[in-house]
Amino acid sequence: MEHEKYMRLALEQAKEARKIGEIPIGCVIVYKDKVIGRGFNTRMRDNNALGHAEITAINEACGCMGDWRLEECTLYVTVEPCPMCAGAMLQARVPRVVYGVPNKKAGCVGSVYNLLNDSRFNHQAEIVSGVLAEECADIMKSFFKEFRKRDKMGYIFDFDGTIANSSYLWKKVDKDFFEKRNMAMPPEYADKIATMSFYEGAVFTKTAYNIVETVEEIMEEWHKGAVKEYEKNVTLKESVVEYIRFLKRKNHKVGLATASNPEFYLPVLKKYAITECFDAFADGTLGLPNKESPDIYLKCAEMMGVEPKNCIVYEDIVQGLESAKKAGMYTVGVYDGRSEEREKAVEAAADRYITDFSLELEMLIKNK
Ligand SMILES: [Zn+2]
Numbered sequence: 001m002e003h004e005k006y007m008r009l010a011l012e013q014a015k016e017a018r019k020i021g022e023i024p025i026g027c028v029i030v031y032k033d034k035v036i037g038r039g040f041n042t043r044m045r046d047n048n049a050l051g052h053a054e055i056t057a058i059n060e061a062c063g064c065m066g067d068w069r070l071e072e073c074t075l076y077v078t079v080e081p082c083p084m085c086a087g088a089m090l091q092a093r094v095p096r097v098v099y100g101v102p103n104k105k106a107g108c109v110g111s112v113y114n115l116l117n118d119s120r121f122n123h124q125a126e127i128v129s130g131v132l133a134e135e136c137a138d139i140m141k142s143f144f145k146e147f148r149k150r151d152k153m154g155y156i157f158d159f160d161g162t163i164a165n166s167s168y169l170w171k172k173v174d175k176d177f178f179e180k181r182n183m184a185m186p187p188e189y190a191d192k193i194a195t196m197s198f199y200e201g202a203v204f205t206k207t208a209y210n211i212v213e214t215v216e217e218i219m220e221e222w223h224k225g226a227v228k229e230y231e232k233n234v235t236l237k238e239s240v241v242e243y244i245r246f247l248k249r250k251n252h253k254v255g256l257a258t259a260s261n262p263e264f265y266l267p268v269l270k271k272y273a274i275t276e277c278f279d280a281f282a283d284g285t286l287g288l289p290n291k292e293s294p295d296i297y298l299k300c301a302e303m304m305g306v307e308p309k310n311c312i313v314y315e316d317i318v319q320g321l322e323s324a325k326k327a328g329m330y331t332v333g334v335y336d337g338r339s340e341e342r343e344k345a346v347e348a349a350a351d352r353y354i355t356d357f358s359l360e361l362e363m364l365i366k367n368k
Helices: 002-019 053-065 083-091 133-151 167-180 189-193 198-209 215-233 240-249 262-271 295-304 318-326 340-349 357-367
Strands: 026-031 034-040 073-079 096-101 126-129 154-157 253-257 280-282 311-315 330-334 352-354
Touching (some): 002 073, 026 053, 034 053, 053 073, 215 262, 240 253, 240 357, 280 295, 295 318, 318 340
Parallel strands (some): 096 126, 154 311, 253 280, 330 352
């Protein structure tokens, strides 16, 4: 009963660690029914390998007692102590150590070794284990589960119109293409080819408008005009670079899912020095069906090693959003300033709708 009472106080300390994103281990040291030392794990916050709960608690207790010996004290800790902390207990001559759950990988009070029960040393301690074991284990388990989940989120971005200000570009290339042939660009043209791969678009254009050049020649013409434009003039949307860098720093996976090809998007990513932030490029070179099918998003998730249900897709095209949903992913529609009607459709198709990545960045920072 007494043990449980103090172990609960150690658990309170563990919760303090959890609050600041540290592995939730807590410790209290009791002298004559009085808590004289407390500590929780602060290793990451302080960038200090000595920042274990027990070390902090021993420090405080020694200060309180005005003595390096803690000879009539009992130390309560939620997890079996590591070699460093068990060593410190040995040095402080702590006579009794009570812990919650064993640490099979690093515990030195019985699991890997028992530093407090080796007759070759000049001090041994009484050990009590398994006090509130379930609670002590639960707080660890839930912490690591959450941590793993955070680590394993996948952020999938479409390129044109979603992160890049490039929607004008194909319109320009297309317009030039038809103008060169003394034709007006058909009004429905842009929407028709929006979800097609480069090759599909060329086949469609040749057939639908009786173009004399071969599919290869059409692609070559588009290619030259577009590469130049991407290299010189295409910019990324506001806050995209900061957002993607932030996601990487937080160990998320980042992928690009686009019908486009590397010769177009890579110069832009390079210009902003964020190519290295991407874990996967599911692009037009993979020969997957266009975005009317979920395949490209599923492939991107697979390449990132993230479950589809843990993926968030940013898209500016309705068909893309619908396919990503079919893939079991969470979808965010992105404003691209085209027609109001189009934006309404994007808003309706997505789980959430944004006009600006700076808000995404802000939300993520706040939720940390
Ligand atoms: Zn330790």
